[in-house]
Amino acid sequence: MFILFFFQKIRLGTFFIQKVHVIYEITMADFTFLIGGEAGQGVQSMGYILAMAMAKGGYHVFASQDYESRIRGGHNVFTVRVSDRPVRAISGDVNLMIALNGETIARHAVEVVGDGPIIYDGERVDAEASSTLFSVPFERLAVERTGNRIMGNTVALGAALSVVKYDLDILFGVLKTVFGKKRAEVAEKNVEAARGGHAYAQHHYTRAGGTLPPLGDSRRMLINGVEAVALGAVAAGCKFMSGYPMTPSTGILQYFAGQAEALNVVFEQAEDEIAALNMVLGASYAGVRAMTATSGGGFALMVEALSLAGMTETPAVIVVGQRVGPATGFPTRTEQGELEFVVHAGHGMFPRAVFAPGTVEEAFYLTTKAFNVAETYQVPVILLTDTHLSDSYVTADTFDLTRITIDRGVFLSEDAIKALGKYAYRRHKLTESGVSPRVLPGQKDALVVTAGDEHTEDGHITESAEVRDRMVRKRLTKLDGVRKAIGAPHSYGPTAADTVLVSWGSTYGALREAVDRLNEKGAAVRMLHLSEVWPFPREAFSGLLAGSRQFMVVEGNATGQMAHLIRAETGLEAAGRILKFDGRPITPAYIVKQFREEVT
Amino acid sequence: MVTLKDYEGGETAWCPGCGNFQILQAMKQALVALNLAPHQVLFVSGVGQAAKLPHYLNGNLFNGLHGRSLPVAAGAKIANHALTVIVVGGDGDGYGEGGNHLLHAIRRNQDLTYLVHNNQIYGLTKGQASPTSDQGFVTKTTPMGVILQPLNPIALAIALGATFVARGFAAKIPHLTDLIVKGIQHKGFALIDVLQPCVSFNHHNTYTWYTERVYDVGEETGYDPQDRFMAFKKAQEWGERIPVGVIYRSERPSYEDQVPAFRAGPLVKQGHDLRKVERLLEAFIP
Numbered sequence: 001m002f003i004l005f006f007f008q009k010i011r012l013g014t015f016f017i018q019k020v021h022v023i024y025e026i027t028m029a030d031f032t033f034l035i036g037g038e039a040g041q042g043v044q045s046m047g048y049i050l051a052m053a054m055a056k057g058g059y060h061v062f063a064s065q066d067y068e069s070r071i072r073g074g075h076n077v078f079t080v081r082v083s084d085r086p087v088r089a090i091s092g093d094v095n096l097m098i099a100l101n102g103e104t105i106a107r108h109a110v111e112v113v114g115d116g117p118i119i120y121d122g123e124r125v126d127a128e129a130s131s132t133l134f135s136v137p138f139e140r141l142a143v144e145r146t147g148n149r150i151m152g153n154t155v156a157l158g159a160a161l162s163v164v165k166y167d168l169d170i171l172f173g174v175l176k177t178v179f180g181k182k183r184a185e186v187a188e189k190n191v192e193a194a195r196g197g198h199a200y201a202q203h204h205y206t207r208a209g210g211t212l213p214p215l216g217d218s219r220r221m222l223i224n225g226v227e228a229v230a231l232g233a234v235a236a237g238c239k240f241m242s243g244y245p246m247t248p249s250t251g252i253l254q255y256f257a258g259q260a261e262a263l264n265v266v267f268e269q270a271e272d273e274i275a276a277l278n279m280v281l282g283a284s285y286a287g288v289r290a291m292t293a294t295s296g297g298g299f300a301l302m303v304e305a306l307s308l309a310g311m312t313e314t315p316a317v318i319v320v321g322q323r324v325g326p327a328t329g330f331p332t333r334t335e336q337g338e339l340e341f342v343v344h345a346g347h348g349m350f351p352r353a354v355f356a357p358g359t360v361e362e363a364f365y366l367t368t369k370a371f372n373v374a375e376t377y378q379v380p381v382i383l384l385t386d387t388h389l390s391d392s393y394v395t396a397d398t399f400d401l402t403r404i405t406i407d408r409g410v411f412l413s414e415d416a417i418k419a420l421g422k423y424a425y426r427r428h429k430l431t432e433s434g435v436s437p438r439v440l441p442g443q444k445d446a447l448v449v450t451a452g453d454e455h456t457e458d459g460h461i462t463e464s465a466e467v468r469d470r471m472v473r474k475r476l477t478k479l480d481g482v483r484k485a486i487g488a489p490h491s492y493g494p495t496a497a498d499t500v501l502v503s504w505g506s507t508y509g510a511l512r513e514a515v516d517r518l519n520e521k522g523a524a525v526r527m528l529h530l531s532e533v534w535p536f537p538r539e540a541f542s543g544l545l546a547g548s549r550q551f552m553v554v555e556g557n558a559t560g561q562m563a564h565l566i567r568a569e570t571g572l573e574a575a576g577r578i579l580k581f582d583g584r585p586i587t588p589a590y591i592v593k594q595f596r597e598e599v600t
Numbered sequence: 601m602v603t604l605k606d607y608e609g610g611e612t613a614w615c616p617g618c619g620n621f622q623i624l625q626a627m628k629q630a631l632v633a634l635n636l637a638p639h640q641v642l643f644v645s646g647v648g649q650a651a652k653l654p655h656y657l658n659g660n661l662f663n664g665l666h667g668r669s670l671p672v673a674a675g676a677k678i679a680n681h682a683l684t685v686i687v688v689g690g691d692g693d694g695y696g697e698g699g700n701h702l703l704h705a706i707r708r709n710q711d712l713t714y715l716v717h718n719n720q721i722y723g724l725t726k727g728q729a730s731p732t733s734d735q736g737f738v739t740k741t742t743p744m745g746v747i748l749q750p751l752n753p754i755a756l757a758i759a760l761g762a763t764f765v766a767r768g769f770a771a772k773i774p775h776l777t778d779l780i781v782k783g784i785q786h787k788g789f790a791l792i793d794v795l796q797p798c799v800s801f802n803h804h805n806t807y808t809w810y811t812e813r814v815y816d817v818g819e820e821t822g823y824d825p826q827d828r829f830m831a832f833k834k835a836q837e838w839g840e841r842i843p844v845g846v847i848y849r850s851e852r853p854s855y856e857d858q859v860p861a862f863r864a865g866p867l868v869k870q871g872h873d874l875r876k877v878e879r880l881l882e883a884f885i886p
Contacts, residue, residue, distance in 0.1 A: 052886040174886060221884035231880060237872035239861075240678055259880065264861040264870055266678050271704040275671035278664065282644065282675025285662050286683065287868040290675065308665050398881055401874050423638070423658065440868060441642050441660035441676070442683050451655075451663035452647070460610060460655050461663070 029059070031212055032091050033080040033160065036108055037100025040072040042153045045178075046098070047078025048393065050157060052174045054082045055222040055395045057167060058215030062087040062509070063393040064585065069247075069331040075103055084215055088359065088394070088509025092589045095210075096163065098156050102126060105133075117207065119159055121152065134163070134205055141196040151193035158197025165211040168198050221396050225389035225506075226251030228360040228399075229293070229319055232367025234263060235404050238317070239288035242268045242279040247331050248390035249293035249321035273298035277305035281314045285450070287440035289371050293319035296338045297328065303345045306380055310350025310475065312450040313428065313436070315374035315381075315409075317367070322386040322505075324583045333583030334387035336505055336556035340564060342382045343534050349472065351377065351479035353486070354534035356384040358508025362531050363389065364399050368406075373485050375409040377435060377478045384533070386556070388585040389506035410437040417446045426457040430470060434477030479535055486532045488540035493519060493526035500544075500551040501595070502574070504530040504562050507586050511554050514591035525595070530562070536569040545572070552576035552598060556586055602635050604628055609657040614649060619770035619796035619807075623717055624653055626773050627686075630780035631659075642683045644673040646698065648724050650690035650717035650796075659686075667697025670705045670714065677710050680868040681856050684784060687714040692722050695731040695751050705789055706760040710855040713783040713790045716753065717770075719798040720805050727801035737804055755835035757791045758828060758848045764790035765831070765848040769814045770797065771807055775844065782846060788854040795842070810842070817845040825849050 033050060037043045044065060051063040059082040068074040081091050094111040097104070099120040105127050109118060115132050122135025136159040138152035145151070154175065161171055172191045179187035223231075230252045233241065243253040257267035270276035276292045283290040294302065299320045309316045322338045324330035342354055353373050357363040363385065370381040417425055417439060425446035429436040436457075441448040449459030454471060456462045489502075493515045503511040508529050515527045528544055528551070530537070545551055553563045553574045558581040563574040576598040580586045607628040614620050631641060643654035647666035654661045660683075664672045673687045694702055694716045705712065721739065722728040728741040732753070736745040757765040764786040768776035776794065783790035795814065797807045817823045817834060824830055831848035856862055864870055 056886040177886070219885055221881065222886050223884045227884065231877065234880065235874065235877045239867045239870070240675065242675065261860045263876055264864055264867075266859055266861050266867065268674070268678065268708075270671065271700050274668065275674075275701055275704070278668045278671035279675035279678070281664070282662065282672035282677075283679040283867075284675075285672075286642070286676040286679035288679040290679070304665055305668065308668075312662070312664070398885065401878060401881075404874065406872065440680070442639065442680055442868075444637075444639055447638060447658060447660050449655075449661040449663075451661070452665055453663065459661065461613075461652065 029084045029212060031082050031095045032093055033096050034077060034094040034108055035098045036077045036104030039068060039070050039074045039076050041100045043076045043078050046153045046157060047080055049174055049178055051080045051393050052222055053171045054080060055218060055220060056174060057170045058218040059083065060086045061222060061395045062089060064090045065391045067332050089513050089588050090585060092587045096160060098160055117163055119156060136197060136200055141200060142193050145192045145196040146189040148189065151189055154190045154193035155197035158194030159201040162198040162201035163205055167214045168194065170214060219398065221398055222393055223360050223396055224391055224393045225360055225363050225385055227255055228363035229367050229383065230255035232364040233291050235401060236368040236371040237289050237406055238291050239265045240283040240290040242270045242276045243292045243294060244270050244273050244276055244298060246295045246298045248323055248387040249295055249319055252293040252319060273301035277302040280316050281305060281309055284315050291317040295321050295323050296325050307346035307348055308452050309380040310346060311452050313378040315378055317370045317374050317381050319383045319385060321390050330583040334556065334585050335581060335583065336386055339561040342384055350475055351379050351482055353379065353381045353482050354384055356505035356531055356533050358505055358529055358531050360394055360396050366531060368404050372407040373482060376407055377482050379478060379482060384505060386506050410435060412437045412439050417443060423447050427459045428455060428457050430457060430474055433481055434474045483535040486535055486537050488537055489544055490529045491526060491544050494524060495547055497526035498524040498549050500548045501525055501527045501554050502551050502562060503527060503554045504533055507554055507556060510586045510588050511591060513588035517588055517592050518595060536565055538569050542570050550575035552578060554578045554591055556580050602632050602637050604632055606638055607631060607657045612656045613652060615800045617799040620649060620653060620717060622770040622773050623794055623796060624656055626776040626780055628657055629777040633781050634784055636684055640684055642676055642685045643688060644669045644685060645688045646693040648690035648693045650688055651693060653688050667693050670698060670701040673712050674708065674710055677712060680866045681862055682866045685712050687712055689716060691716060691718040691730045691732045695753055703760060706757055706762045708855050709763055709788045709852065711787055715792050715794060717796045718793050719796040719802055721798050721802040723798050723801055752835060753793045754847050755832060758832050758835055762791055763788035763850050763852055766792045766846045767844045768792055768794045769810055769844050770794055813842040814844045815841060817843045817847060
């Protein structure tokens with residue numbers, strides 16, 4: 001046990017301690033593959049297949065993409081981090097690289113640690129000789145084995161898994177699942193290509209190699225943030241989705257559209273984001289759960305309709321997948337720059353809720369909650385995600401549908417409508433909670449009238465000062481209800497920590513790992529993570545800070561937007577800000593380094 | 601039986617003599633003629649004098665943003681296609697602010713009826729040029745006269761393959777009533793452009809100006825509204841003679857005919873089956 005503890009402490013990947021077999025079996029595996037190449041070379045599908053193969057063999061996976069806004073050329077990278085324990089962030093270190101071009105070697109060789117192998121096609125790519133380079137003729141073997149050089153990528157995967165002594169049958173199974181949908185023949189050729197790479201590596205890879213033994217069959221899902229949100233919408237009974245494609249949220253629209261026929265739901269591609277949210281409001285007014293998904297630029301176009309949702313008290317769920325701004329920014333990269341935008345967006349005063357899921361699990365469950373809050377309080381709810389969460393594939397326990405509740409809010413029964421009398425129903429009736437019972441248009445004896453103009457209880461336009469005063473109060477009273485629905489921040493780490501590090505959204509995984517690393521090295525830090533950010537959970541947040549001397553924020557933006565919100569809502573001032581805004585995700589190592597600089 | 605009394609609504613905020621009163625009258629008569637009860641009808645409107653119309657009769661109403669009534673109507677119709685959905689707005693709302701939505705509403709061909717009160721001027725903001733203002737027209741924002749070419753909504757709609765394109769004149773109430781009836785009965789997107797005198801701000805296109813020019817294509821022998829080229833030619837007429845009536849109509853499947861989810865009835869009436877979601881989750885396990 002002592003030895004086990006020792007090795008965990010120094011965090012060695014199994015790859016480097018393979019010779020100490022006794023220990024190897026019980027140490028923590030933490031291994032990162034990096035695949036790099038041009039857009040169009042198949043980096044993404046290779047990475048996804050590798051991630052699937054590792055997940056299927058029982059590993060926890062965190063697979064992250066780094067790609068450019070182009071279809072061909074450029075430089076794309078897919079990292080697959082695997083461990084026998086849950087992994088929630090990219091590591092920054094690489095243990096094995098598959099380079100499909102010379103640029104990958106030039107750029108990323110420096111990230112390879114512990115003499116990890118760099119597998120490349122030496123017949124196609126020039127590279128300076130090095131002991132860690134291992135040439136596998138991807139293309140030649142692909143042609144020899146399958147007659148098709150495109151299969152070179154699968155040769156590379158076969159070689160890589162041979163080097164780490166993974167069970168190739170698992171890869172074969174995945175290839176059959178992925179390509180079998182197209183044609184059995186294509187799947188078979190891929191299997192043959194993988195065999196070719198595997199055999200070649202077995203014969204030619206002479207260095208002492210580490211192993212990643214399969215850990216047993218796993219029932220975990222391999223899923224990314226957009227899929228989790230889309231599934232959340234489906235589980236919540238969303239019947240209508242409208243949107244205009246925009247990275248990183250396009251996947252939500254595509255998933256929903258792809259399932260529309262099977263689920264009896266409708267996806268409509270709108271002419272622009274203005275139309276998308278207005279369509280959602282129309283559908284929601286008429287009685288179905290409806291959602292749209294976009295990024296910051298698209299949301300900018302939706303802002304007028306957001307205000308309309310507030311005024312007409314129409315439930316709506318809006319996914320804002322943050323990417324780098326301003327304007328078009330880095331279209332395919334990540335940032336947390338829209339927190340203050342979504343909290344304050346819209347002309348006039350109206351209540352809203354903002355959720356910022358930190359994991360795929362939260363992306364799923366908070367999406368279902370977003371619909372409940374939207375309908376219960378008749379307000380717009382914004383799900384604030386980002387490119388990093390949207391695109392990263394992670395393993396997760398299968399989402400628990402028994403946890404799903406569907407709360408559609410208050411509706412008037414037919415009898416209640418009858419009792420009111422013909423056309424006496426008032427859509428915006430004043431109530432103590434501010435929430436007026438709903439009726440769906442089409443109901444006999446009731447007319448459902450609402451307006452973006454200030455309106456009377458029956459929904460018709462008014463200029464009355466008294467009505468205006470009452471209606472503003474009515475709408476804002478609903479915020480009290482929304483506030484009660486907001487969950488407390490998550491606390492992780494020792495209660496007695498000196499410093500609390502505050503994160504929100506996709507920074508969750510990186511900060512959690514950074515907190516572990518810092519505490520292992522003797523720091524006393526705790527994390528507070530906000531996934532439900534608006535209305536800001538003032539009391540819960542302040543209460544959870546108690547016992548610690550100070551707090552710092554960790555955010556993917558340049559100004560410390562959460563720090564601003566915290567100060568505005570609680571009066572508390574962050575003692576430090578760990579910020580990143582270069583378009584790349586925050587890593588545990590980055591936080592550790594920045595934290596040390598902040599405290600010295 | 602539905603009667604005019606069922607549609608009697610509140611007090612209006614229009615100028616005396618406004619063409620909107622006649623359009624309101626025609627609208628009520630059309631709905632009565634179709635025996636549609638107010639609760640079966642959903643009006644969607646935006647902002648402008650025309651967009652207030654649904655506040656002055658009975659019906660369900662979503663009165664939204666300037667220019668954005670068509671997408672709201674699209675969403676509502678998708679949620680419940682059993683509703684009769686009528687969109688009402690002006691030329692600024694439909695041809696200016698909401699122009700892009702009109703293009704795509706025509707493509708989408710949902711079963712909506714869209715009435716555009718076209719007075720060739722901005723009334724609510726008190727007298728600025730509209731997308732349909734005649735060239736040379738002096739307004740508060742075009743003191744030297746409009747230099748832009750006016751938008752031709754009829755030609756535009758025909759060019760885009762709209763399935764029902766009509767023009768009415770506010771003062772011809774029975775004729776307009778008939779157009780609205782036909783538009784509602786049409787299975788697909790129906791555009792009805794209504795020439796509407798603005799007595800306060802448009803002293804150029806007056807009742808007299810229109811009355812002297814409009815003629816009904818329905819009374820013209822040999823006019824075939826199903827002939828797209830003939831219709832497009834007809835749509836070019838403006839000035840000395842202005843055609844009204846059903847200018848163009850064609851048959852193509854409506855949006856509702858083509859969406860698989862509607863086979864099981866209106867979306868709003870359909871239940872939610874979590875077992876289907878369970879199967880979807882399974883697919884994510886490698």
